[in-house]
Amino acid sequence: MSRGTVNRTILAVAGVLLLAGGLLVLAGGLDLYGRVGLSMPHRWPLLGADRPLFGGVARSRWEHRSWWWPVVIAVLAVLVVGALAWLVTQLRRRGPVSVELPSPAPATTLRVRGRAVEEAIETGAVALPGVERVAARLDHRPGRPVVRTAIRLTTDGGPAELLAGYRSGPLADARDSLGLAALDSELRLRVVAVRPTRARKRARVV
Structure with a gap:
């Protein structure tokens, strides 16, 4: 699974969870259950505008424990730092958005998308024999682009x-x-390792 697919999956799951939570809060705050005549379970969160998400017993259940607040703060801090680090990684440019091509006219600027170059190299390389x-x-290095390619070979x-x-x-x-005239390239090769299998001999008794 590629990194782009993983990122889109995480965004989709996070979006669905946030949307579901927002709809629950909206339904409870507007008392939609009572207006449409729905009978929800007693433990269903936010049944009405006057009912909080966590009751008094749930809020004070662990307050007398000395480890409670440090654990809560530590977990929230890890979540915030992780979310910020992931956001910075997504916003950071992973390469040049476009590459300027030699122009036949002085007043003309030609550019090609960097992702288009990457896809062309991937398509051509995966068609080579033994490539999985x-x-x-x-x-982009100072003054010139560079292609970094990772190829996984079959046995x-x-x-x-x-x-x-x-x-x-x-x-x-x-x-x-x-x-x-020249295009710098860095190539990393990885060969799929095959675990040796032990030959099993079966003795047939007649």
Whole structure:
């Protein structure tokens, strides 16, 4: 599962939970259950505008414990710091949004999306023999872009053949498409490890 898919899944789950909580609060505050004649369970939260989410017994149940408030504060602090760190990670640019192409006219600026370059490299690399998974990222060094690609090989894939095919295939195509004389690239290879299986011999007794 890619990082983008994980992020979208987390956002979707968080959005559904926040939406459900907001609807519960709205329904209780507006006394919608009584207006539409719904009979909710006794333990259902926010049954009416005059009923709090947590009753007095629930609020004071653990207050006499010395560990209660430190634990509550620590948990809330971890949640806030984790949420802020995740938000900063999402907002931080992971690479150039676009790459400027050589323009045939002085007053014309041509640009291509960085993600389009990444997708083209991933599509070309995953078609090479012995490749199972590819993840490409376009970064920007001072004055020139650089492609960082991680490739996962199957047990049939050869690193030497893959490197030659990657240089002459996806990397060369990206370089030519961008109109660059050279395109820096960093390639990480990972080979799928296969656990050795023990041969089991069965003796047949006649």
